[in-house]
Amino acid sequence: MEFMSRLTQQWQRWWRCWGRSLLVMLLTSGILWCGSMATATAATVEEGKTLFEQSCASCHSIDGSGASYGPDLKTVTQRRDRNWLVNWIAAPEKAIESGDAIAQELVEQYNGVPMPNMGLQPNQVESIVVYLENAAGNAIATSPEIEAPATAPSIAGDANIGQKLFAGTIGFQNGGPACMSCHTVNPVGALKGGTLGPNLTHVIDRYTEVGLQGVLPTLPFPTMQSIYQNSQLTEAEQAHLLAFFKAANQSETPNTSSTEVASFHLSSTWKFILLGVGGFLLLALLSQITWRDRLTGVRQRLVEGNKS
Known part of the structure; x- marks a missing residue:
């Protein structure tokens, strides 16, 4: 009993000297850590928003309207596995080449036009995914949702x-x-x-x-x-x-097939070659016409000089 009493007294003295200070330090550190994490997450969301506007918003809406060319992304993080979404944004062509069922379905759904590789770095892809996770009105969304593009141009085109x-x-x-x-x-x-x-x-x-x-x-x-x-x-x-x-x-030419593309490239190449050869021959002919007297005169003077 005496041992326990001494131990209790020592513990009380230690707590009065150091325990309270240590507890305050731990609580302060925890608060600062939570604040830094919240700030980092908010910064990532803001960066993701900027990247989304630069690289994604031209084809994708995020307000549920579906008013853009590509699929609306309001609930995409609920519909797609996160790892799949990261890989798809980073390198869509790899998912298509691998025969991924979702990727193939998307390409077929949108007239055979695959999503282009936007050349994003891994940290940029992560920021976009975090933004998509938080852009639908969740707690740390920091800005209004992106407006869908207008359905018609405001200026009549010519x-x-x-x-x-x-x-x-x-x-x-x-x-x-x-x-x-x-x-x-x-x-x-x-x-x-x-x-x-x-x-x-x-x-x-x-x-x-x-x-x-x-x-x-x-x-x-x-x-x-x-x-x-x-x-x-x-x-x-x-x-x-x-x-x-x-x-x-509206032209009558059908959508260009791969064979037609190759034929077109070949035709354009031959036209370029023929124009180049024709231009060279024309310049050579003009040079001969322009300097024919000068060359003849020099040669004649040399020949006449040798005879004399």
Whole structure:
């Protein structure tokens, strides 16, 4: 009993000296840790919102309206496994190539147009997923939901102006390169445009008019983002291009198959080669005509000098 009494007294003295301070420190640390976690989560949500607006909002709504080209993502974190969602956002082409059933269904549902790889880093993908998990009105959502794109352009587009913008006859107001640098539309140009990007003759069929309206303001494809980041299309330019694509889509040419694409690339290549060879021969002929007297005169003076 005496031992227990001494032990109790020692414990009381220790508690009076150190215990209360230690408890306060633990409570303070816990509060600070919870606060830092909440701040980090909120920051991740905010970063995810920014990334979503830059890379996803042109094709996806998040308010349940389904007003965009791609599927609405309001409840996507409930409908899809989290790991699947992370892998899909990071590298959709790998999921498609692997034969994933959900990926195949999505491609088929949206006119055979796969979701592009946006070139996101793992931490960026995580931020987008966290934002999707919290964007539907949960506790730490920090900003209003993204508005769905308008269903119709506010400016009436002119297909003729759109064709000139596409071909570069009229330059874009903010200095972006002409679409024809990388793309083609069948009625445009002797060489039918570039072959780096896809043929856009029937882009309306692939993306639908609403989907294309969502794409044109931000051009959220990895290759195009870096080019047009500081050269975004004006609202009028978007309307004119949309009108041009709608007109091109009415052409009788069917959607281009892989064989036709290869044939088109070959045809354009041969045209380029023939024009190059023809231009070289023309320059050579002009050179001969221009300097024929000078060369003849020099040779004649040398010959006459040797004779004398």
